[in-house]
Amino acid sequence: MRVDRPEIPDGYGAEAAGGFLSWDEVVDRLARARTYWLSTTRPDGRPHVVPRWGAWLDGAFWYDGSPQTRHAKNLAEDGACALSVGDNEVTIVEGVSVASDPIAGELGGRLSDELSRKYAPTYVPSPDSWSDETAGGLRTLTPAKIIAWDDFPGRLTRFTLRPPGL
Numbered sequence: 001m002r003v004d005r006p007e008i009p010d011g012y013g014a015e016a017a018g019g020f021l022s023w024d025e026v027v028d029r030l031a032r033a034r035t036y037w038l039s040t041t042r043p044d045g046r047p048h049v050v051p052r053w054g055a056w057l058d059g060a061f062w063y064d065g066s067p068q069t070r071h072a073k074n075l076a077e078d079g080a081c082a083l084s085v086g087d088n089e090v091t092i093v094e095g096v097s098v099a100s101d102p103i104a105g106e107l108g109g110r111l112s113d114e115l116s117r118k119y120a121p122t123y124v125p126s127p128d129s130w131s132d133e134t135a136g137g138l139r140t141l142t143p144a145k146i147i148a149w150d151d152f153p154g155r156l157t158r159f160t161l162r163p164p165g166l
Helices: 025-034 070-077 103-117
Strands: 002-004 036-041 047-052 055-057 060-063 080-085 090-099 138-150 157-160
Touching: 025 090, 025 138, 025 157, 036 060, 036 070, 047 070, 055 103, 070 090, 080 138
Parallel strands: none
Antiparallel strands: 002 157, 036 047, 036 080, 055 060, 060 138, 080 090, 090 138, 138 157
């Protein structure tokens, strides 16, 4: 993982940014968030943004929803997307979202526990919610790059996790 500052135009104050955020701070932000904003691209190139509930586990964002939603249809065409959380503590994840293989066992239990912790009583999935092909809708967003900061441009930090195009 490479840690540096993103290039931004003069006048935005990047020269005043102090230090870098730690990886643990960024992971904590992603794990704590309740609402995540997912940005995808429609087949005709227009943007689409939707709020999602989900869980940050094992270095990825896990979320579910019908494959018939606009964002899922967009991702079926092009998995590239962005996810953001925060207000003054902004965190932007760029990566690829794919339909997950069915999961069960320990990972299914941890995912169910985390979603229940964050969203109960509205949303309480069972540990085997995603253990067969008929469940559908479970997706995983794997990050390639994360940009985050405190009160802009405080600690403006870019984490590059994968080379572009991979």
